[in-house]
Amino acid sequence: MEFASSSSSRVFNRTHQFSLLSTPPPSQKPSSLFNPSLNAFFIRFSTTSFSPRDLSCKSTLRDTTTTRIATPKMAENGVRDFELSNLTALSPLDGRYWNKVKDLSPYMSEYGLIYYRVLVEIKWLLKLSQIPEITEVPNFSEEAEAYLEGLIDGFSMDDALEVKNIEKVTNHDVKAVEYFLKKKCQSHPEIAKVLEFFHFACTSEDINNLAHALMLKEAMNGVVFPVMDKLIEAICKLAEDNASTPMLSRTHGQPASPTTLGKEMAVFAARLSEQRHEISQVKIKGKFAGAVGNYNAHFSAYPSVNWPLIAKEFVESLGLCFNPYVTQIEPHDYMARLFHAIIVFNTILIDFDRDIWGYISLAYFKQTTKAGEIGSSTMPHKVNPIDFENSEGNLGKANGNLSHLGEKLPVSRWQRDLTDSTVLRNMGEGLGHSLLAYKSALQGIAKLQVNETRLSEDLNQSWEVLAEPIQTVMRRYSVPEPYEKLKELTRGRAVTKDSIKEFIEGLELPKEAKDYLLELTPHTYVGAAIELSKTLDIAISLILKRTIFGVEPNLATHTTSEDESEFGKSNMLWFGISDYRSEFAKFGHPAKMETGIACCARGAYLPGVSQHSKAPVSPQSISPSCSSRSLKSSSLFGETLRFVPRSSLKVSKAKNSSLVTRCEIGDSLEEFLTKATSDKGLIRVLMCMGEALRTIAFKVRTASCGGTACVNSFGDEQLAVDMLANNLLFEALTYSHFCKYACSEEVPELQDMGGPTEGGFSVAFDPLDGSSIVDTNFSVGTIFGVWPGDKLTGVTGRDQVAAAMGVYGPRTTYVLALKDYPGTHEFLLLDEGVA
Numbered sequence: 112m113e114f115a116s117s118s119s120s121r122v123f124n125r126t127h128q129f130s131l132l133s134t135p136p137p138s139q140k141p142s143s144l145f146n147p148s149l150n151a152f153f154i155r156f157s158t159t160s161f162s163p164r165d166l167s168c169k170s171t172l173r174d175t176t177t178t179r180i181a182t183p184k185m186a187e188n189g190v191r192d193f194e195l196s197n198l199t200a201l202s203p204l205d206g207r208y209w210n211k212v213k214d215l216s217p218y219m220s221e222y223g224l225i226y227y228r229v230l231v232e233i234k235w236l237l238k239l240s241q242i243p244e245i246t247e248v249p250n251f252s253e254e255a256e257a258y259l260e261g262l263i264d265g266f267s268m269d270d271a272l273e274v275k276n277i278e279k280v281t282n283h284d285v286k287a288v289e290y291f292l293k294k295k296c297q298s299h300p301e302i303a304k305v306l307e308f309f310h311f312a313c314t315s316e317d318i319n320n321l322a323h324a325l326m327l328k329e330a331m332n333g334v335v336f337p338v339m340d341k342l343i344e345a346i347c348k349l350a351e352d353n354a355s356t357p358m359l360s361r362t363h364g365q366p367a368s369p370t371t372l373g374k375e376m377a378v379f380a381a382r383l384s385e386q387r388h389e390i391s392q393v394k395i396k397g398k399f400a401g402a403v404g405n406y407n408a409h410f411s412a413y414p415s416v417n418w419p420l421i422a423k424e425f426v427e428s429l430g431l432c433f434n435p436y437v438t439q440i441e442p443h444d445y446m447a448r449l450f451h452a453i454i455v456f457n458t459i460l461i462d463f464d465r466d467i468w469g470y471i472s473l474a475y476f477k478q479t480t481k482a483g484e485i486g487s488s489t490m491p492h493k494v495n496p497i498d499f500e501n502s503e504g505n506l507g508k509a510n511g512n513l514s515h516l517g518e519k520l521p522v523s524r525w526q527r528d529l530t531d532s533t534v535l536r537n538m539g540e541g542l543g544h545s546l547l548a549y550k551s552a553l554q555g556i557a558k559l560q561v562n563e564t565r566l567s568e569d570l571n572q573s574w575e576v577l578a579e580p581i582q583t584v585m586r587r588y589s590v591p592e593p594y595e596k597l598k599e600l601t602r603g604r605a606v607t608k609d610s611i612k613e614f615i616e617g618l619e620l621p622k623e624a625k626d627y628l629l630e631l632t633p634h635t636y637v638g639a640a641i642e643l644s645k646t647l648d649i650a651i652s653l654i655l656k657r658t659i660f661g662v663e664p665n666l667a668t669h670t671t672s673e674d675e676s677e678f679g680k681s682n683m684l685w686f687g688i689s690d691y692r693s694e695f696a697k698f699g700h701p702a703k704m705e706t707g708i709a710c711c712a713r714g715a716y717l718p719g720v721s722q723h724s725k726a727p728v729s730p731q732s733i734s735p736s737c738s739s740r741s742l743k744s745s746s747l748f749g750e751t752l753r754f755v756p757r758s759s760l761k762v763s764k765a766k767n768s769s770l771v772t773r774c775e776i777g778d779s780l781e782e783f784l785t786k787a788t789s790d791k792g793l794i795r796v797l798m799c800m801g802e803a804l805r806t807i808a809f810k811v812r813t814a815s816c817g818g819t820a821c822v823n824s825f826g827d828e829q830l831a832v833d834m835l836a837n838n839l840l841f842e843a844l845t846y847s848h849f850c851k852y853a854c855s856e857e858v859p860e861l862q863d864m865g866g867p868t869e870g871g872f873s874v875a876f877d878p879l880d881g882s883s884i885v886d887t888n889f890s891v892g893t894i895f896g897v898w899p900g901d902k903l904t905g906v907t908g909r910d911q912v913a914a915a916m917g918v919y920g921p922r923t924t925y926v927l928a929l930k931d932y933p934g935t936h937e938f939l940l941l942d943e944g945v946a
């Protein structure tokens with residue numbers, strides 16, 4: 112028996128490793144003990160049974176450990192050479208993939224966390240200076256305020272390092288930020304007097320939770336959503352471009368009825384857009400209620416201040432939703448909601464990646480190659496679907512991380528434990544792998560080339576798929592035993608074009624039916640696939656519309672089949688029935704416009720708007736472009752966030768949008784608008800309002816009461832129909848993307864709808880004029896005016912670019928007039944699609 116020994120003097124004085132080279136002689140059979148904590152089979156010998164001399168020790172450094180594990184450089188040079196770099200980073204996000212994910216770094220890194228903490232601490236001091244009861248913190252001079260804001264805007268990497276140095280002493284990361292700010296302000300004569308009001312009445316988590324919320328919100332708005340949108344747009348384009356490209360579909364991996372490639376892509380585009388919208392609906396929340404969520408410290412110092420209100424104002428001024436029911440921490444439930452929603456998006460994308468992988472494998476797609484790139488190191492002919500594989504792999508990694516965050520974060524012992532602190536530092540990992548996966552999928556999509564010949568070959572080999580339509584037509588004409596006859600034709604035999612033809616010709620069917628079947632090929636038997644791909648824009652807007660209406664709680668659970676059919680109709684259903692060619696009738700009912708709408712506009716005021724403008728800026732010193740980007744995008748998350756892919760903004764692109772083209776009675780609303788104006792934003796606003804009118808019409812017919820909130824037959828409280836209409840119209844305007852401000856008779860404060868000022872519109876409306884007479888079954892209506900830009904105050908009816916009303920009577924009509932287009936035009940809501 113012999114043992115080889117290995118030694119290393121680097122870590123400990125000397126360590127030894129023994130490996131058993133042969134079994135011990137039977138006479139020395141040891142008392143055998145298996146130590147499962149070691150990953151090898153070690154035998155402990157009784158020390159009395161033999162002496163150390165029985166062991167033959169070879170003291171050599173060429174031991175099994177050092178020769179097998181390739182870490183010599185690191186070991187010899189020490190960690191000195193292994194400072195963090197692209198090559199030494201433990202996480203591939205920070206190494207290999209850094210360039211693809213670095214946009215997240217200003218938000219999701221430790222720098223980002225410290226930056227947002229600095230921002231929250233300073234904004235809180237500024238807020239304190241505005242509270243009249245806190246006389247100890249007087250209003251700051253403009254110069255002092257600018258100095259404080261400058262600490263946020265100019266926050267640099269050196270500043271962050273200084274905070275880290277302070278943390279080495281405090282061993283408390285939030286306290287380090289407070290000390291940093293005090294140090295920065297101690298020489299400012301005005302601010303120096305109120306240094307103790309930094310972090311006033313706060314617990315660290317007041318600062319942390321808002322910082323985390325801002326990190327997430329700004330990172331999603333500034334980085335993640337835009338890439339998700341690009342991805343959805345790329346898949347929409349695949350759908351559009353291949354709307355009519357027939358493809359054999361496969362269920363259970365077996366040839367099934369044909370489809371089109373575009374329609375299969377449309378399914379993914381629609382799924383991803385819906386989920387992307389779901390993500391955007393998550394409310395990003397914040398708390399600011401002190402050590403255990405009750406404002407104890409606040410009230411002890413200033414009992415007469417309405418602290419819960421102040422906290423609400425403060426949280427909302429940062430563009431977050433206020434959470435009043437908290438412990439020391441905001442309970443992170445919204446984070447779980449957000450991460451789970453992202454997981455669903457990622458899972459849909461995994462499904463997409465795998466399908467495309469499969470289609471590439473079937474050679475339905477080729478991939479463009481770049482000179483110099485290697486497909487496979489050993490098989491030169493190959494081009495592997497590596498982008499989709501990378502995407503799938505990273506989505507799995509992302510979901511693992513996000514799933515842990517979603518499951519862990521809502522759990523905190525009693526009023527808090529600190530387990531969330533270290534876990535929250537990993538939010539960037541989940542978002543980073545997601546971002547990388549989206550970019551890889553995009554890269555893969557850009558390389559795809561449809562191989563129509565290959566697609567066609569498979570269809571040509573699959574004439575048996577026509578068994579389904581032949582059988583179905585036979586059933587319609589009562590041909591006996593259609594299934595059995597087809598089974599006889601198709602099972603176990605090669606079905607060809609000729610055998611199918613022969614079979615059809617032998618059937619007893621009317622001539623038209625026979626001709627139809629004889630015309631059919633696997634290439635043309637695609638059902639509604641082409642239309643489904645081509646109407647993807649509408650499908651996506653229907654999804655968005657569902658979400659709009661989904662905000663009304665009763666709707667989701669109590670939709671009737673009639674209700675469903677309302678939703679299923681496309682916005683093509685507004686059908687032109689008359690054109691009042693009178694200049695004076697131009698704005699619908701001018702008197703109404705002047706009184707109802709203009710009054711409403713005159714009564715508008717702005718408080719909600721100014722709060723939005725206080726959205727925080729992003730870390731500028733890392734990414735100078737972040738500031739404007741995040742400011743612009745900060746309206747994306749929360750109540751105003753929505754998505755319409757660019758393609759859905761294309762309105763009848765093939766149609767003539769010239770103003771000189773007259774529209775005809777009988778045009779659909781969309782056709783009319785496309786001819787009447789070239790302003791796509793205005794078209795979008797008017798189409799979205801049309802969508803809302805359609806649903807209001809249904810609600811007016813079916814809502815259980817008119818004037819007041821009431822309880823329906825399910826026992827749920829329902830909104831009064833006028834409030835329902837009000838909410839629907841606001842939602843529709845938000846989703847138009849082109850509405851800047853809106854106000855209504857019910858909500859006269861200007862509401863920021865998130866659209867642009869330049870090129871956008873502002874809308875004032877009476878949601879349901881005459882709502883009190885709904886139950887007496889008189890006609891009622893919606894009236895609205897559209898003004899250019901962001902002006903709803905100090906404007907007149909004559910400044911409108913469009914005015915319209917929806918009339919809900921025995922028929923539902925949409926009457927509208929456009930400033931630069933003669934006449935007043937009436938559209939009827941049809942029950943069926945346009946014939």
Ligand SMILES: O=C(O)C[C@H](Nc1ncnc2c1ncn2[C@@H]1O[C@H](COP(=O)(O)O)[C@@H](O)[C@H]1O)C(=O)O
Pocket residue numbers: 282283284285313314315316439527529532533534
């Ligand atoms: O406002 C407070 O601090 C109240 C305190 N609770 C705390 N709240 C927030 N942070 C705290 C808390 N306690 C410690 N720390 C500091 O958190 C840091 C934890 O470090 P890591 O685990 O690496 O994330 C690390 O820097 C810790 O020092 C309480 O007693 O309830």
